Amino acid sequence: xxxxxxxxxxxxxxxxFIILRNMEGLTQIVVTADNPEFEKAKSLTLESVIRASxxxxxxxxxxxxxxxxxxxxEVLSMAAPELPIxxxxxxxxxxxxxxxxxDYRWLDLRKPEKANIFKVWTEFEKGWRKYWxxxxxxxxxxxxxxxxxxESGADVFEVNYFDRKAYLAQSPQFYxxxxxxxxxxxxxxxxxxxxxxxxxxxxxxxxxxxxxxxMAYVESHHDVMDAxxxxxxxxxxxxxxxxxxxxxxxxxxxxxxxxxxxxxxxLKDQGVxxxxxxxxxxxxxxxxxxxxxxxxNHDFVFVTDYHKSKSAFYHMRTEEDPExxxxxxxxxxxxxxxxxxxxxHRIEVLEKQAEEKGMDLESLKDYLNFFxxxxxxxxGAGIGPGRFIMKILDLPNVRxxxxxxxxxxxxxx
Numbered sequence: 001x002x003x004x005x006x007x008x009x010x011x012x013x014x015x016x017f018i019i020l021r022n023m024e025g026l027t028q029i030v031v032t033a034d035n036p037e038f039e040k041a042k043s044l045t046l047e048s049v050i051r052a053s054x055x056x057x058x059x060x061x062x063x064x065x066x067x068x069x070x071x072x073x074e075v076l077s078m079a080a081p082e083l084p085i086x087x088x089x090x091x092x093x094x095x096x097x098x099x100x101x102x103d104y105r106w107l108d109l110r111k112p113e114k115a116n117i118f119k120v121w122t123e124f125e126k127g128w129r130k131y132w133x134x135x136x137x138x139x140x141x142x143x144x145x146x147x148x149x150x151e152s153g154a155d156v157f158e159v160n161y162f163d164r165k166a167y168l169a170q171s172p173q174f175y176x177x178x179x180x181x182x183x184x185x186x187x188x189x190x191x192x193x194x195x196x197x198x199x200x201x202x203x204x205x206x207x208x209x210x211x212x213x214x215m216a217y218v219e220s221h222h223d224v225m226d227a228x229x230x231x232x233x234x235x236x237x238x239x240x241x242x243x244x245x246x247x248x249x250x251x252x253x254x255x256x257x258x259x260x261x262x263x264x265x266x267l268k269d270q271g272v273x274x275x276x277x278x279x280x281x282x283x284x285x286x287x288x289x290x291x292x293x294x295x296x297n298h299d300f301v302f303v304t305d306y307h308k309s310k311s312a313f314y315h316m317r318t319e320e321d322p323e324x325x326x327x328x329x330x331x332x333x334x335x336x337x338x339x340x341x342x343x344x345h346r347i348e349v350l351e352k353q354a355e356e357k358g359m360d361l362e363s364l365k366d367y368l369n370f371f372x373x374x375x376x377x378x379x380g381a382g383i384g385p386g387r388f389i390m391k392i393l394d395l396p397n398v399r400x401x402x403x404x405x406x407x408x409x410x411x412x413x
Contacts, residue, residue, distance in 0.1 A: 002027055002068060003051045003076070005110060006044055007088060016041045019063065020050070021112070028062040029054075030069055037073045047079040047087060047110070087111055098399065105404060105413055117401055120239065120246070121389050125190075127238030128211065131231045137186040137213065140179050142172035144192060148363045155196045157206075168194035171382050173314070174367045176214040177343060180378045181370040185216040193382075198408055201282075202397040203335055203387060207406040214380030221316075221326040221342045222257075224379040225302050228330065228338060229253050232300070239392070248392060249299070256292050257302040257328075263288055278307035286334035304328040313357040314350060315341040316379075326379070333391040340381030347371040 004022030018029040018041065029052055031041040044050070054070035085096045085104050088111075095101070101108040108114055132139070145166045149156045157168040172189045179187035193210040215227060229251075236250040258266070263284075264274060272287045280288065280303065292301040304327070305318060311325035318324045330338035344350045350371060351361060361368065389401040399405035404413065 001051065001053045002029070004049065005087075006046055006048050006050065006079075009044060009046055011042055018044070018050075020052070021110070023115070025112075026063040028059065028064075028067040029073075030059075030067050031073070032069075035070070037070055040073055040075070044075070045079045045081045047083060047107075048075060049077040049079075050075055083107065098397065102399065102405060102410065103413070109403075114400075117389060117393060117395070118403065120243065120393060121385065121401070123238050123242040124235045124388065124392070125211075125385065127235035128231045130238065131234040132186075132188050132213070135186065135227075135230070137188045138179070138184045140176065140184070140187050140189055142169065142175035142189055142191060144169050144194070146174070148367070157194050157196045170195060171210065172212050173312075173382070174370075176212050176380060177314075177367075177375075177378065178370050180214055180216050181373075181375045185376070186213070188213040200408060202399075203282075203390070205386070205398060205402065205405055205407055208384065208386055208398075208402065211383040211385050212380065213383075214378055216376035216378045218342055218377055218379045221304065221328050221340060221379055224340045224342065224381055225255070225257065225304075225328060225330075228340065228381055228383075229255055235388075246392075251298065251300055255300040255302055255330075256296045256298055257304055258288075259305040260303055260307070260324075261305070263303050266291055278310045280329075280336075282335075285331050285336060289331050289334040292331075299333050301331050302328045303331065311341070313354045313359060314343050316344040317353075332388065335387055335391060336384075337387045337391075338381050338383045340379065342377070342379035345371060345375050345377050 002020055004020040006018055007021040007026065008019035010017040014033040016031040016038065018031065020027045020029055031038055051074040052068060052070040053072050054068050056066050056068050058065065059067040085101055085107055087107060089095050145161060146169050147166060149167050149170060156170060159166050159168060171193055172191060176187050176189055189212040191210065192207055194207050196206065197204060215224065218224060233250060233253060236248060239246060239248055240250055260278065263280070267274060267284050267287055270287060270291060272284055274284065275281050289301065292298055305324045306327040308317060308323055308325050311327045315325040315327045318326055326342040328340050329336050344353060347368065351368065354361060354364060386398045386401045390398045393401070395401055399407070
């Protein structure tokens, strides 16, 4: 028995060829004029869903080397004859523009190459989860409604929450730190992240899936980097095993690490202009990654020790330079995919740094209370898996790596 969508349909006077598509692949069904199902087969349309039962015969010219000669064809769902977007792009033809495809995302995802994106995502996440499982991480589930923005800045969605205001979480930052205060020692979270940024770039969304982890008893942000390297390697190994034909390389450890001041010097020596002293522009990220690829033959680089002006109030400052924080960003093939840091766990220092950022301690009281009754030194990271998948598969836009993208203009389907 075969079930699936009709990808191709060729009707001739005495024979009909049907190419059926499902998650297993493509299968050819041949209906001859003497078959009782011939008239039914003539009425079929592209992308209709059918169930066919019959004998499989060898056919070297058919997909998979065999074809079905059906005894019965059951129409499970008849598709309208005119499709709003093509499922199969003809050889040499151009693909429908992305905004139109995203309007009909469920049809767009019927294309095997699009469905493959999420098979890759599934296996990549499986590798990360393998690391989390083998290293004693506990999964926690954070709420999306918060009484206080989880990051400094104005890029938050404010929503009505009965008789008061609430905010959609920019990250589960506060709650994974609460997990450490609860004594879990190692936690991870997978869930939605919301950013009210009016960005129209190829890498920004207003909602995306984030992976987060937090670890207790770290000595510095380098411990967090060490752990993420292990997660990434585990993810790539899982991909390599599940998709042997996928052109990927399991990265070697340790990954290159550069302090921000070192990265800026390298970029200056390369003739790359810097628009901002303490941060990297997209152009700088690409140039630095190209340099690392040339000099180290590596696709990853950690940029560490950010200036305090580019660090959250809860990032611990470095002892050797209080102007710098124990923060690092991970670049992968020219794009930032992770922000990580050791957190400030000393309540008096944390309050001081919050005040320096102009934050109201009263509004932060629930968060600050996590630190009043004993909490281990800790650090963690927020990861954008969509950006990983975008670069692994060389997709032009993070929206292509997102099941249902949400951006400034898009709220449907």
